[in-house]
Amino acid sequence: MKTFINGKPESTVPVLNRGLNYGDGFFETLLVKDQTLPFLSYHLQRIRRTAIILDLEINEPELNETLEKALTLYPDEGNFCLKIQFIRETSGRGYGYQSRTCDQIVSVFSEYINRGWQRPPACAGFLKTHITVNQDLAGLKHLNRLDSVIASKELNENGWDEGFFIHNDYVISGSKHNVFLVDSNNCLITPSITIAGIAGVMRQYLIDQFDVVEKPITAQDLYQATSIFLTNALVGIWRVASLDGQQYSDETKLNQIISSIR
Amino acid sequence: MKTFINGKPESTVPVLNRGLNYGDGFFETLLVKDQTLPFLSYHLQRIRRTAIILDLEINEPELNETLEKALTLYPDEGNFCLKIQFIRETSGRGYGYQSRTCDQIVSVFSEYINRGWQRPPACAGFLKTHITVNQDLAGLKHLNRLDSVIASKELNENGWDEGFFIHNDYVISGSKHNVFLVDSNNCLITPSITIAGIAGVMRQYLIDQFDVVEKPITAQDLYQATSIFLTNALVGIWRVASLDGQQYSDETKLNQIISSIR
Structure with a gap:
């Protein structure tokens, strides 16, 4: 694992850091694949959109440097994970900020082995843990992620690879992935991200490449699906084998989608 | 300003810190007043309750040392602010955690001047910014505070000292304080904290000391109040002079309450 701040090797941040104190910042997780950055334009689009909503200014040369x-840090071919955090400049005590400047671009490089289609299909369940709801922040990959942290305990206790957050009877997302289903008409569907959840890069790519319906979905919709899969920028696409005991084995549509991004 | 980690002078935390990465921790803000810690038992009660909910184990000797x-750091009399952050031990990449241990107690001491009753009464308004809703986390002073950060921009733009979050037509709290109102029957009322907001130490003290009704309240309830005031552990009690243009001048009940805690 290698860590940098603003391009310089660095392993610590100040105690008064607003990312630590309030979660005042956001992050982006990218796959580095054989010295390329797949879906880079999607990541950049989300970075710029998030910065606007959080009233942050990104130093573009420093982002480009990162x-x-x-592309050069790991000369070998293979998969690596790049996590970049964008953190607001520290000011005095309190929630209020004096600066729109994101003065710390923190990058963490780590190894990443198996993508979704290289793994055994996932076992999933429905979470009792609640997803955090805030329509101002929905879709953003901001630093306030306690709901997913708490959900991880429920995953461990149940032996699940992933769990789905439900809010007011609607499925929002997994705790670490977005979710798609294929219905009995071979239609590709994913939940709307309007009040909670992260609008993932792989999710957006599939929406742009395929006929995807974004709409509210229920647990019942997932039970009645012919197949379900998980997405994020690192895992790509990961088939769900079982949800709450129900098995899914139809891989026709899934294989078609996977072959388009692999 | 002086900063410590686990009692040792220290000004940085690791980049991989889970507080920074996910907001996986919580904090407590205490007033240090003339070398005493007012309401300490309330703070300790909230620390222990929060640790249980977030599945964290606090090192009690280290907390006591902090x-x-x-009580000794500032030999002079006067008001100081002590912010303590409790952060989960770092493990590998991802939301999941391997440890219940809170291995970093970060303490930040800073000066604090005017308490609520020493300041001009506050000017307040209703926020368009949304409060973050999550019934698992409601009441906790956890590190996920982006809603209050975003609200601070709205305060600045409107020249308000405080703004009130509204969710589904109900007032939840201020962005930095809890709120109380005195109604026309001289009854003391504060919003329930069940789905969002922080259950403040001063709020709990007033509930224990006075006949306070905790119930859902609307903007209309605030407009019709004879007086409104803000509370937190640092400010104590701070009278609201105006809300959205409406003036409040009845200080009878307020002075009685203030004299009990001053």
Whole structure:
């Protein structure tokens, strides 16, 4: 694992850091694959959109430097994970901020082995843990992620690879992935991300490439699906084998989608 | 400003810190007043309750050491602010955690001047910014505070000292304080904290000391109040002079309450 701040090797941040104190910042998780950055334009689009909503200004040359480093740091082929955190400049005590400047671009490089289609299909369940709801922040990959942290305990206790958050009877997302289903008409569906959840890069890519319906979905919709799969930028696409005991084995549509991104 | 980690002078935390990465921790803000810690039992009660909900184990000797330091660090009389952060031990990449241990107690001491009753009464308004809703986390002073950060921009733009979050037509709290109202029957009322907001130490003290009704309240309830005030552990009690243009001048009940805690 290698860590940098603003392109310089660095392993610590100040105690008064607003990312630590309030979660005042956001992050992006990218796959580095054989010295390329797949879906880079999607990541950049989300970075810029998030910065606007959180009233942050990104130093573009420093961002570019970080991305270039990703292409040269590991000379070998293979998969690596690049996590970039964008953190607001520290000011005095309290929630209020004096600066729109994101003065710390923190990058963490680590190894990443198996993508979704290289793993055994996932075992999933429905979470009792509640997803955090805030329509101002929905879709953003901000630093306030306690709901997913708490959900991880429920995953462990149940032996699940992933769990689905439900809010007011609607499935929002997994705790670490977005979710898609294929219905009995071979239609590809994913939950709307309007009040909670992260609008993932792989999710957006599939929406742009395939006929995907974004709409509210229920647990019943997932039970009646012919197949279900999980997505994020690292895992790509990961088939769900079982949900709450129900088995899914139809891989026709799934294999078609996977072959388009592999 | 002086900063410590586990009682040792320290100004940085690791980049991989789970507080920074996910907001996986919580904090407590205490007033240090003339070398005493008012309401300490309330703070300790909230620390222990929060640790249980977040599945964290606090090192009690280290916590005690931090609190003792607070009483000796500033030999002069006066008001100081002690912010203590409790952060989960770092493990590998991802939301999941391998440890219940809170291995970093981060303490930040800073000066604090005017308490609520020493300040001009507050000017307040209703926020368009949404409060983050999660019934698992409601009441906790956890590190996921982006809603209050975003609200601070709205306060600045409107020249307000405080703004009230509204969710589904109900007032939840201020962005930095709890809120109380005195109604026309001289009854003391504060919103329930069941789905969002922080259950403040001063709020709990008033509930224990006075006949306070905790119930859902609306903007209309605030407009019709004879007086409104803000509370937190640092400010104590701070009268609201105006809300959305409406003036409040009845200080009878308020002065009685203030004199009990001053």
